[in-house]
Each structure stands twice: as structure tokens, then as C-alpha cells.
Amino acid sequence: MKTVIIGSGNVAYHLAKALLGSGVPLVQIFGRNTEQLRSISYETGVPFSTETLSDADLYIISVRDSTIGEVSRKISNPYSLVVHTSGSIPLDALEGNYHKGVLYPLQTFSKSKPLDYKKIPFFIETQFPEDRVILKNFIKNISPKIMYADSTQRQYIHITAVFVCNFVNHLFAKGKEIADREDIPFEYFLPLIEETVEKIKEVTPKQAQTGPAVRNDKNILVRQENLIQDEMALAIYKIMNQSIQKMYEL
Ligand SMILES: NC(=O)c1ccc[n+]([C@@H]2O[C@H](COP(=O)([O-])OP(=O)(O)OC[C@H]3O[C@@H](n4cnc5c(N)ncnc54)[C@H](OP(=O)(O)O)[C@@H]3O)[C@@H](O)[C@H]2O)c1
Incomplete structure (x- = not known):
């Protein structure tokens, strides 16, 4: 799956490292903070952009909770699966015509602290049942601990x-x-x-x-x-x- 991470904060950084460390390539890291994007790109070798969002099958939006809706409007491919990583924001906060989902990692992330990604429980939710398997198979690369939780439970x-x-x-x-x-x-x-x-x-x-x-x-x-x-x-x-x-x- 062609995968793009949006955001350059703690979770975006760790997800990029976890995915690359498990052999999952990333197409792009996209965001607004050039300095942070450049630093992640330098460490991971993944290209970054603040201007042009690459086409992808999966977009992982990992930005400040209050901006998830606004950021998600940048995606227009109706066949893409678009997930955010927030615990408290509902799935339908994603605004756009695409397949929606959530990928909530239950861990505390700081860029300065390395983590054992295999121990992290991931709570997933998808708009369409068929995407649940896709997301689960994708996250299996990082951690075997994958659970389903709807927006209320989450x-x-x-x-x-x-x-x-x-x-x-x-x-x-x-x-x-x-x-x-x-x-x-x-x-x-x-x-x-x-x-x-x-x-x-x-x-x-x-x-x-x-x-x-x-x-x-x-x-x-x-x-x-x-x-x-x-x-x-x-x-x-x-x-x-x-x-x-x-x-x-x-
Ligand atoms: N940290 C955790 O332990 C943790 C755990 C589980 C889930 N989460 C969830 O993961 C998501 C990201 O959290 P985080 O800790 O990685 O946050 P963070 O380190 O504060 O990073 C936030 C990111 O959002 C970007 N951003 C803020 N406002 C924006 C806007 N208006 N447009 C575009 N980008 C914007 C920031 O860019 P700038 O640098 O330019 O501000 C930054 O890249 C949140 O939904 C959070 O609830 C966090």
C-alpha cells in the first residue's frame, strides 16, 4: 500500500520509524513544519513536502486534534483509506469523500524516547467493514496487539x-x-x-x-x-x- 503520513509531531515521527523499521515503505511525509519534516526525512530517508500531497492508498493523519477535519480536506482520492490517530476525535471528524478510519495507538509518544513498537496496542475503527481487514493487516507489521473500538469506546x-x-x-x-x-x-x-x-x-x-x-x-x-x-x-x-x-x- 502506498502510504503517506501527514504531520511531523511525536506520533508521526514514531509511526514513520515503526513502519520503516518493519519494512513498510512510505511514499511521503507531508505537513506544514519544514524544519521538523526535514529532520524526520533526514533520519528516515522518506521524502517530505509542505506543498504537494502525494497520491496514496493510505493516509495517516497525525496532527493536533482540533485540526484533523481541516487537514483531512486536502485528500480527494475517493478510493484512499484515510485514518487519524486521535483517541478522542470521532471517525466522522474526517471531512471528505474517501474511506475513513481511525488508528489510535495507546502509548505516550515523545520524539526523544525510543519505544518498543511491538508492545503498543492499536485501536482501529473503519467506516466500511472491508477496510477493517486492510487496516489490521497493515498494522500487523508494527504490532500484533490490534483491537477494534468504535468512536464512543475510544x-x-x-x-x-x-x-x-x-x-x-x-x-x-x-x-x-x-x-x-x-x-x-x-x-x-x-x-x-x-x-x-x-x-x-x-x-x-x-x-x-x-x-x-x-x-x-x-x-x-x-x-x-x-x-x-x-x-x-x-x-x-x-x-x-x-x-x-x-x-x-x-
Ligand atoms: N503524543 C501522544 O502520546 C499521542 C498518543 C496517541 C495519540 N495521539 C494523537 O496523535 C495526534 C498527533 O499527536 P502528537 O503528539 O504527535 O502531536 P504534536 O507532537 O503536538 O504534533 C502535532 C502536529 O500537528 C501539526 N499541526 C498543528 N496544527 C496544524 C494545522 N492547523 N495544520 C496542519 N498541521 C498542524 C503540527 O505542526 P506544527 O509543528 O507546524 O505545529 C505537528 O506536526 C493527535 O491526534 C493526538 O491526539 C498522541
Whole structure:
């Protein structure tokens, strides 16, 4: 399949690398950011353009969510399969006369961090049932973990991902601010973070909970509240403890 990736951000970059690494050639990387496109093109050897979109059987649109519709209007081949990679944008946000689909990779992508693409679950959706097989066979080149999710289910997959990845990462960032302020190296916490993730492979997150809130240790909770200087960190601390105590009916 002649394949074009549209976009030059984190996901576009990783999808290009994953596909090329699996022996799937790309016709073009298309976008608006010449510098980023040139850098991806230099690394992958795939030609890029900001002007002329090549003809293709498959277009993978990996741009900012709010611009998917606008970008998708550039494609006019009615026989092409056009997919976007967003968790929360419905399939019908694609605007045009072509076969529509979604290819949502459930992973956190940053250009600076290499990934084992074979471990990534891909959630696919297609407008026409026959395209499901085509998309599945295509993605099989990257990962064997391919599931079907419609636009409604995918929104909930994305919300869950926001809780388990984006919020957790923000807590790392807020925790690091506290450690930094007290000159405590953040590396000290890495074994704890690793064990927290390892543990939930064996027991449920609910079973794995520890800490002063689940022990209902009120003295510690008040003492820690008094130690937190940052207003937002204090609000997060309080709401997290409330949530833990509600879950365990304390
Ligand atoms: N990052 C993740 O972990 C992740 C995971 C799963 C799915 N996704 C989805 O993948 C898609 C891309 O995410 P990303 O993280 O790769 O985003 P990103 O790194 O922020 O890159 C966004 C890309 O969209 C382009 N863009 C923005 N506005 C545009 C416009 N008006 N017209 C044309 N191009 C435009 C940007 O070009 P400029 O550089 O010129 O702004 C850039 O190439 C999104 O739908 C996102 O929800 C992301």
C-alpha cells in the first residue's frame, strides 16, 4: 500500500520509524513544519513536502486534534483509506469523500524516547467493514496487539489513558518540585515508582494502595498538608486523599 503520513509531531515521527523499521515503505511525509519534516526525512530517508500531497492508498493523519477535519480536506482520492490517530476525535471528524478510519495507538509518544513498537496496542475503527481487514493487516507489521473500538469506546480508552498516564506523570512532576525544593534527588524515587507500576501487574490498583490516606492516619495527613507550600500541590494532595478515602469507605 502506498502510504503517506501527514504531520511531523511525536506520533508521526514514531509511526514513520515503526513502519520503516518493519519494512513498510512510505511514499511521503507531508505537513506544514519544514524544519521538523526535514529532520524526520533526514533520519528516515522518506521524502517530505509542505506543498504537494502525494497520491496514496493510505493516509495517516497525525496532527493536533482540533485540526484533523481541516487537514483531512486536502485528500480527494475517493478510493484512499484515510485514518487519524486521535483517541478522542470521532471517525466522522474526517471531512471528505474517501474511506475513513481511525488508528489510535495507546502509548505516550515523545520524539526523544525510543519505544518498543511491538508492545503498543492499536485501536482501529473503519467506516466500511472491508477496510477493517486492510487496516489490521497493515498494522500487523508494527504490532500484533490490534483491537477494534468504535468512536464512543475510544473516548473512554483515552480518558482512562489520561488518568493512568498523563495525570500520573503530572504527579511525578509535582512531586519532583517538592523534592527539588528540599534538595532531594529525584532518582531516589525511581525504585518506588518502578515498584508501583510492577505491583499492579500482579494485583489490582485498588488492592495495591498504601499510604497515610488508606491507613486513615489523620495526624500524618494534617502534618503533610502543613508542609506543602504550593497551592495547587496542596489542592491535589487534599483531593487525592479524599478520593482514596471514599474508595475505601473510610
Ligand atoms: N503524543 C501522544 O502520546 C499521542 C498518543 C496517541 C495519540 N495521539 C494523537 O496523535 C495526534 C498527533 O499527536 P502528537 O503528539 O504527535 O502531536 P504534536 O507532537 O503536538 O504534533 C502535532 C502536529 O500537528 C501539526 N499541526 C498543528 N496544527 C496544524 C494545522 N492547523 N495544520 C496542519 N498541521 C498542524 C503540527 O505542526 P506544527 O509543528 O507546524 O505545529 C505537528 O506536526 C493527535 O491526534 C493526538 O491526539 C498522541
